[in-house]
Amino acid sequence: MSPRTVFIEAAYLLASILFILGLRSLTLPDRARRGMQLAALGMLVAIVGTLVNHEIVRYEWIIAGLVLGSLVGYPLGVYVPMTAMPQRIAISHMFGAVAATLVGVAEFWHLGNGAEVSRSVMAALGFEVLFGALTITGSFMAFGKLQELLPSRPVTFKGQNLVSIGMFAAAAALFAWLVADPANPGAFYAMVVLGLVFGVSLVLPIGGADMPVVISLLNSYAGLASSATGFAIGNNVLIIAGALDGASGFILSIIMSRAMNRSFANVLFGAFGAAPEAAQKTAQGLTVHAITxxxxxxxxxxxxxxxxxxxxxxxxxxxxxxxxxxxxxxxxxxxxxxxxxxxxxxxxxxxxxxxxxxxxxxxxxxxxxxxxxxxxxxxxxxxxxxxxxxxxxxxxxxxxxxxxxxxxxxxxxxxxxxxxxxxxxxxxxxxxxxxxxxxxxxxxxxxxxxxxxxxxxxxxxx
Amino acid sequence: MPGLELIEIYVFVLAGFVGFFTITRVPALLHTPLMSATNAISAISLVGSLVMAGADRGALPTVLGFIAVTSATINVVGGFIITDRMLKMFKRADRGGPRK
Incomplete structure (x- = not known):
């Protein structure tokens, strides 16, 4: 290993440790703030470590992206009111998924549009773009519902579950085909598109009150997309940070679904939108007591x-x-x-x-x-x-x-x-x-x- | 060699366990900051985006890399700031809260 590689790997290891310590600190409210500052430091270490990567030959696009991202991210951090936190978190899942998905697509394209992609890399890229794509549109739908740009009531049509399951099956089939034969750009891009459409159909039928489960689930998917990126480019810090995020979202969705008495399968398949309407109880003949x-x-x-x-x-x-x-x-x-x-x-x-x-x-x-x-x-x-x-x-x-x-x-x-x-x-x-x-x-x-x-x-x- | 390699699956599974045992101990009180914190941390995909934007791999990867760097940076900057803003608000009675 060259000294440069040692430096980069050491930076990533340090970053991983700081991330875990940061999350650990969230156990106690009094220590949480300091712990998360450590995690932010970890992020800085990881970024600095990456910038000395020998593959990076030009910095103008990097700097442009960092500056633009900071210009957008700063107000999103400082000015968004606490009441708007759910939609703020939903849209940030989208940004995370955009990054993972685009890196996946660029990687595939760069490797001869699949021609130079090994099967194991294809497996990782497939998870990356599938989780990424459905999180992009799913989070955007969740954002739209929470921001009330879209109706927060469940939007459903006949046979919706069949269409959703069909799309999921098609995407899974394309994925399997790609792992067998990665040199198949048509299948790859079709899979990305299916992932995007699937994200819409997953979240559209979900009502406002079920949003805690959806946001947690999307949190988990965004993490898994990051983790898959780590597999695809052989980077452990991505795998670790993504796994932490994935686990966190997963746990939260279990806690949320238990608190709503929904089964876990119900959560995974997202088919928890419409409450059975037949069960509505009428309150005819009952009176309420108003108070001044x-x-x-x-x-x-x-x-x-x-x-x-x-x-x-x-x-x-x-x-x-x-x-x-x-x-x-x-x-x-x-x-x-x-x-x-x-x-x-x-x-x-x-x-x-x-x-x-x-x-x-x-x-x-x-x-x-x-x-x-x-x-x-x-x-x-x-x-x-x-x-x-x-x-x-x-x-x-x-x-x-x-x-x-x-x-x-x-x-x-x-x-x-x-x-x-x-x-x-x-x-x-x-x-x-x-x-x-x-x-x-x-x-x-x-x-x-x-x-x-x-x-x-x-x-x-x- | 990247890809779904055995050693990386080890790393993934072990990190998942660490995450599970760490996060199950986070009280419901801090679930929103937890979510924004994990979101900021998973913006580590910035690392992959940086390489994509800075390596000489042709126009498309550079442009996609640039967009990815921007998106991930939004989450890094915005995510850590907003998490800190939230955590700053959680106070004990003796250090704030309703004045008697």
Whole structure:
């Protein structure tokens, strides 16, 4: 090995170690920031190591790409609001997949359009462009849905699953053919196109509430595409970093799908879009109890334990700062405020935690479902802000419900439940929520941010 | 020799295990930063893109390499910044949070 190679490999090894240490640091919130700075340093080391590669003979395109990428990436890092985090993450999966896919295509083209590609390299390139291509379009669709450029309800047509499976089978067949005979540019490019179309058909039928699973899955695919790039060009740091990302996305999608009581096969095949419509429960003849902000304020002002249950509605209304204000008042009156975070509340894993942390709420008060579920029976008030399916008792009792079996937060055990909701429209799963009709539930209708502001105002008056 | 070689499959599987055992210990509290962190880290595909853009392999690989470098850099720069921005917000009660 030449000294140059030793230097490059040492840089990659160091980078790999720093990446692992960085992820390890995310176990503890207090150390996480420093750990991720180490990981960023690792990235810098890997880049510097690469730049001395003997194959690199000209730097103008490299510099142009680095500058342009930084110019786009910097605002995406600094200015994107926390409420837009799900779509921000979705689009970044797309960028990662674009890089992996283009490197794969360029590699194939460069090696005599497949003529000089060995079978083992072809296997790696195939995984690279397939995972890459479907992640590009899949993430873009997810971005479109989250940014509300596309309908966030499932978009379906008859025989959709058959078409999707057909495309997947065709892509897999082309892949097998290419591994047998790599010198087949037509098949290669057709496979890339099929991957792109498959990504669209995979995500289009998926509804907004299922987005946490999709984003996690795309996270995993983007990582696997990077890993496959590593195999194709014989680079271990890519294999390692991609495997870490792939594992992370995989674990998150398992956690998310469990939290929604969906089987793992269901996740892998992405066929979890449409909730069975027959199971809709009508609420004819039931009445809801509306509550005025004044009355709600009195209950909150004298509560000893209030558990806040945030959901996507809080994110949409950007009400996290008003939540903090209200909590500060309750705490000033001697009460305790805790936050119950369901794993799939919001549109991506951990979405609610980030929003509440942004509002300066100390993270010890953000409780996971298992940790807080026994506390609800001691709570004077459970304040549900824009959450719906994660508090729907039908998940426990109604076998016909599409969300039957999904673990939920036991808000109904609280002495009083106050639900903040825009209107009586059902949630994303499209099902009625019997919680809203219970004796101890009071509905506070209106925009969450405005309602919270009223509550704060009322408590201050008292 | 690149490709699906045995030693690299070893590396992949072992790294996957390390990832699995590391990430299962990350609390749900930090799942969003975790996702943006792994996303930034997997932008390591920049390494492959750099070689593609800088090696003399003809016009097409150079252009594709340039686009790939740009995309990956967006994730490196944006990803690490936004992860840091998020992690900065997670505070304990004694160092921030609602003032009494």
């Amino acid at each position: 902000p004044e009355d709600a304020a009195i209950q909150l002002a004298y509560a000893r334990l209030v558990i806040v249950v945030p959901g996507y509605g809080m994110a949409v209304a950007q009400a996290q700062h008003q939540v903090r204000e209200l909590a500060a008042l309750i705490e000033k009156n001697g009460g305790t405020v805790l936050y119950a975070i369901h794993p799939v509340a919001g549109r991506m894993p951990g979405h609610m935690n980030v929003l509440l942390a942004e509002a300066d709420i100390p993270y010890e008060k953000l409780k996971e479902m298992d940790e807080i579920n026994d506390e609800f029976k001691n709570a004077d008030v459970a304040l549900v802000i824009g959450a719906n399916d994660v508090v729907n008792p039908a998940a426990r009792t109604d076998k016909a419900s599409p969300i039957y079996g999904m673990p939920i937060l036991n808000v109904d055990e609280a002495k009083q439940v106050i639900v903040m909701k825009r209107s009586m429209n059902p949630g994303f799963a499209g099902i009625e929520n019997e919680l809203f009709y219970r004796e101890n539930t009071a509905m506070l209708f209106g925009d969450a941010k405005a309602s919270l502001a009223k509550l704060v105002h009322e408590i201050k008056q008292a």
